[in-house]
Amino acid sequence: MFKKVPHTYVIIFSIIILAAILTWFIPGGEYSRQTILVNGIERTVIEKGSFEYMDSQPQTWQIFEAFFQGFVNQAGIIVFILMIGGAFWVVNSSKAIDIGIFSFLQFTKKLEKNKLLKNTGVNNIILTMIMLVFSVFGAVFGMSEETIAFIIILVPLSISMGYDSIVGVSISFVAAGLGFAGAVLNPFTIGIAQGISDLPLFSGFGYRLFCWFVINLIGITWILRYASKIRKNPKLSPVYDTDIYWRNRNATEKEEVVYSTPRAAWYTFIFISIGLVIFSWIYPFTEMKIGNSINILPTIPISTVLFIIIGFISLRKSVHFFILNLLLFTIVFLIVGVMGYAWYIEEIASLFFALGLFSGIAFNYDANEITKQFLEGAKDIMSAALVVGLAGGILVVLEDGKIIDTILYKVSTSMEGMGKLGTVSVMYVIQNIINVIIPSGSAKAALTMPVMAPFSDLVNLSRQATVMAFQFGDGFTNMITPTSGVLIGVLGVAKIPYDSWVKWVAPFILVLVILGWLLLIPTVTMELDGF
Secondary structure, three states, rough: OOOOOOOOOHHHHHHHHHHHHHHOOOOEEEEEEEEEEEOOEEEEEEOOOEEEEOOOOOOOHHHHHHHHHHHHHHHHHHHHHHHHHHHHHHHHHOHHHHHHHHHHHHHHHHOOOOOHHHOOOHHHHHHHHHHHHHHHHHHOOOOOHHHHHHHOOOOOOOOHOOOOEEEEHHHHHHHHHHHHHHHOOOHHHHHHHHHHOOOOOOOOHHHHHOOOOOHHHHHHHHHHHHHHHHHHHHHHHHOOOOOOOHHHHHHHHOOOOOOOOOOOHHHHHHHHHHHHHHHHHOOOEEEEOOOOOOEEEOOHHHHHHHHHHHHHHHHOOHHHHHHHHHHHHHHHHHHHHHHHHHHHHHHHHHHHHHHHHHHHOOOOOOOHHHHHHHHHHHOOOOHOOOHHHHHHHHHHHHHHHOOOHHHHHHHHHHOOOOOHHHHHHHHHHHHHHHHHHHHOHHHHHHHHEEEHHOOOOOOOOOHHHHHHHHHHHHHHHHOOOOOOOHHHHHHHHHHHHHHHHHHHHHHHHHHHHHHHHHHHHHHHOOOOOOO
């Protein structure tokens, strides 16, 4: 007789208890910190050689307080999830996404009539293209939290295509994670790490691009093989039982849809168009930042013209296609905002909130109905938001226990007396371990690079190799560590239990970690440009 698998909340709270136990056995310690300018932005970094032991702060009853503090610390992501859930519930209630998925599936069936595409596998091509888009976003501007918004679209799409929720998460969140690990031009990881290490910004681009290609080749192949297996036999999915939520949701939403365009949709179109024209006049050009290059483009005016043209055409068909147009340009302006105006989750959440509001108005909902639908969506996704706060409690316990710096100090001193390959290998292991404790790439770069970059000089190891060890160590384990608010949020939205995810992703992470180590070897054995 098998014991019941613990709930995700139980697993995470158990980790909080384990963290509290560690504070009783690991001595307290602390580095001195200083504020420096990194690529024109102030960053708080560790002062090398400043570590001092101090009295530890063993955690006891604080494990109960950790949930509250974790909720406070992760408030941004939590509110982001609630706003996304509410907004998409309004959009979903219009049946626009269902129509979009149905139209997409009809389109793929037409493509299958082409013999070449049929032999290659239309679905494989579609999944690959989606994954490459998210991977590029992860590599260029560090897409991470933003993937939560796409889970609500891509998981139902994956179920409709005969796959499971794991495939839906993989083609968005995992794909972005592959790009994040490749980090060709990611300013939040590579940019900070190289700035602290006094390296030219985004130097070593050629080898890093090669690594991104190899990581995606292996990663996408792994996901496609799994997807193919699940499509042949859906019951092989480790989340087959829990995916009943999505299968039932898709089934209940396949009701007859009346195609029409109410006047409210035209009024909404005119109002948004006027607003975009005003913004185009205020912001005629946008500095689109890709790596260390800046391209000044009329992005908002071009997007406005396209929105007006496509919006008018979609309204001639039905309000459902107009709402899909709103969704499309929400994504377009998300990209413009992130790359051109340094948007983060506050602005992105507001953008999706506007999507939900305008979708409801266009569908002829009154204010009470929009509010009702929004609250239904927030309620449906509440468990995902709460678990993010609980996971944040793990870091609270470790930080309040004063053992994070001690762990960093101990692992950094363990590298002494090793050769180049040994040192870079140990650095890689250390970064993977620290990533479980500190999942934020920018925070980890600020904490570890001031220690590791100067140390690499002592053993004649390229600082670029040290940055690569950080890059890979920061990227892969984000997809499994329970301290990652983004991962826990994604799994909560997708309704995937954490233990089921770990069983599926653990072998994949192992392969990626080994691949990362293999890609580090040339950084110490070959002459590479920028190294």
